[in-house]
Amino acid sequence: MTWDWSAVTDFLPLLRQGLVVTLEALALGSLISFGLGLVWALLMRTPTRWVRWPVGAVTEFVRDTPLLVQLFFLFYVLPEWGLTLSALTTGVLGIGLHYSTYTMQVYRAGIEAVPAGQWEAATALSLPPGRTWRAVILPQAIRRVVPALGNYVIAMLKDTPMLMVITVLEMLGEARLFSQQHFRFTEPLTVIGVAFILISYLASLLLRALERRLVR
Amino acid sequence: MSADTHLTSDPDAHTNPPVDGSELIRFEQVTKRFGDNTVLDRLDFSVDSGRHVTLIGPSGSGKTTILRLLMTLTRPDEGTITVAGERLHPAGEKQTREIRKKIGMVFQQFNLFPNMSVLRNLTEAPVTVLGLSRDEAEARARELLDLVGLADKCDMRPTRLSGGQQQRVAIARALAMRPQVLLLDEVTSALDPELVAGVLDLLRDIARSTDITMLCVTHEMNFARDISDQVLMFDEGRVIESGPPEKLFGDPDHARTREFLGALL
Numbered sequence: 001m002t003w004d005w006s007a008v009t010d011f012l013p014l015l016r017q018g019l020v021v022t023l024e025a026l027a028l029g030s031l032i033s034f035g036l037g038l039v040w041a042l043l044m045r046t047p048t049r050w051v052r053w054p055v056g057a058v059t060e061f062v063r064d065t066p067l068l069v070q071l072f073f074l075f076y077v078l079p080e081w082g083l084t085l086s087a088l089t090t091g092v093l094g095i096g097l098h099y100s101t102y103t104m105q106v107y108r109a110g111i112e113a114v115p116a117g118q119w120e121a122a123t124a125l126s127l128p129p130g131r132t133w134r135a136v137i138l139p140q141a142i143r144r145v146v147p148a149l150g151n152y153v154i155a156m157l158k159d160t161p162m163l164m165v166i167t168v169l170e171m172l173g174e175a176r177l178f179s180q181q182h183f184r185f186t187e188p189l190t191v192i193g194v195a196f197i198l199i200s201y202l203a204s205l206l207l208r209a210l211e212r213r214l215v216r
Numbered sequence: 217m218s219a220d221t222h223l224t225s226d227p228d229a230h231t232n233p234p235v236d237g238s239e240l241i242r243f244e245q246v247t248k249r250f251g252d253n254t255v256l257d258r259l260d261f262s263v264d265s266g267r268h269v270t271l272i273g274p275s276g277s278g279k280t281t282i283l284r285l286l287m288t289l290t291r292p293d294e295g296t297i298t299v300a301g302e303r304l305h306p307a308g309e310k311q312t313r314e315i316r317k318k319i320g321m322v323f324q325q326f327n328l329f330p331n332m333s334v335l336r337n338l339t340e341a342p343v344t345v346l347g348l349s350r351d352e353a354e355a356r357a358r359e360l361l362d363l364v365g366l367a368d369k370c371d372m373r374p375t376r377l378s379g380g381q382q383q384r385v386a387i388a389r390a391l392a393m394r395p396q397v398l399l400l401d402e403v404t405s406a407l408d409p410e411l412v413a414g415v416l417d418l419l420r421d422i423a424r425s426t427d428i429t430m431l432c433v434t435h436e437m438n439f440a441r442d443i444s445d446q447v448l449m450f451d452e453g454r455v456i457e458s459g460p461p462e463k464l465f466g467d468p469d470h471a472r473t474r475e476f477l478g479a480l481l
Binding site: 115117118120121123124125126127128131135136139140143 | 287288289313316317319320321323325327328329330331332340341344345389390393
């Protein structure tokens with residue numbers, strides 16, 4: 001096995017395209033999972049079980065089935081129901097939805113960690129429930145859960161290669177394409193491996209900086 | 217615009233307490249249980265407007281529960297509680313909110329909002345609940361912080377203050393809503409001994425200079441003697457003795473009161 005630097009240079013333009021797609025999927029997937037996870041967590045706190053029960057069942061189902069199966073389902077079954085989305089959109093929705101069922105647990109823990117005294121003080125000041133959530137509870141809860149949410153960003157990053165199976169050309173997809181055309185596997189796969197390490201590392205640095213800012 | 221309209225559009229209108237000494241708070245046959253434990257047992261008592269009432273008694277005798285019931289932090293199992301002629305339970309959410317606005321509470325653990333500055337702790341509810349403008353609310357907040365001796369701490373986070381300072385902010389925060397009734401739940405119990413005096417002095421000032429009705433649970437008997445017009449001795453969920461502090465501390469009728477006070481000395 002020889003290492004061919006010219007294969008690396010040949011791969012770089014494809015890597016750049018794949019990197020953009022990977023980061024796009026990661027950013028949008030994160031946003032969806034953070035937003036939707038919070039919605040799930042709040043719905044699970046409504047007093048009526050007619051909301052809690054279906055939300056609990058759906059999110060449990062999504063959490064307990066593999067992301068890969070969900071991606072196939074979204075990509076091949078939704079069009080049969082008349083809903084055709086681009087491969088990347090499908091992938092972003094799939095990852096976002098899947099991880100929202102994890103982030104909801106993170107939010108739940110964060111919300112429960114806010115001391116009862118905060119709710120009581122809000123009641124004593126007659127703050128209405130919506131205001132109590134927005135001004136008192138969520139700012140404290142979210143501050144607590146940033147590190148845990150950040151870990152899911154890194155987990156999501158490492159799941160983006162799954163989008164390859166629904167034809168999204170993210171980094172692994174580009175590497176595979178390159179390998180098939182040039183019969184070189186070592187270089188492209190190594191290069192994307194390094195790229196994943198760098199992104200993870202940068203993300204964790206960013207996260208730590210954010211944590212420090214929030215903990216202050 | 218008539219004078220009447222002007223009065224009702226005043227955001228402070230509801231806070232003008234009736235100072236005629238009429239009955240403001242009434243508990244009738246109130247029972248509260250936690251599991252098998254009956255904390256309040258068919259409790260009857262009432263407080264007149266403008267009075268300063270201290271609740272004393274052994275731990276677990278239900279004193280704090282009374283304050284929590286008034287603040288609607290918990291519900292009675294039986295009986296009725298009336299504030300300014302309006303029943304607290306059962307009441308609709310809207311009515312409960314209206315009654316709640318008349319009542320402020322200071323907690324043992326301060327319960328300041330750590331995600332807001334000291335000033336914002338004081339302006340949040342006046343702006344969102346009473347509808348004050350931010351400027352009005354801030355002016356009122358600064359005045360109150362000045363009163364509690366913390367005018368220079370406006371922009372700080374509460375967690376950077378000492379316990380005594382936090383509790384003084386909490387008192388100011390409760391007063392910012394101009395409540396008719398102030399509930400004080402063992403407000404010095406979580407403080408280091410050297411910080412207690414500052415908080416108690418502040419409360420003495422407030423008791424003397426305002427006609428706010430105070431209901432106070434405390435283990436500070438000197439403070440209770442100082443500020444109260446009336447002391448209620450609790451035991452096993454009932455008021456076993458009540459009277460002016462001179463009487464209750466000087467010459468209590470009930471053996472249980474003598475025993476309780478004796479144990480504190």
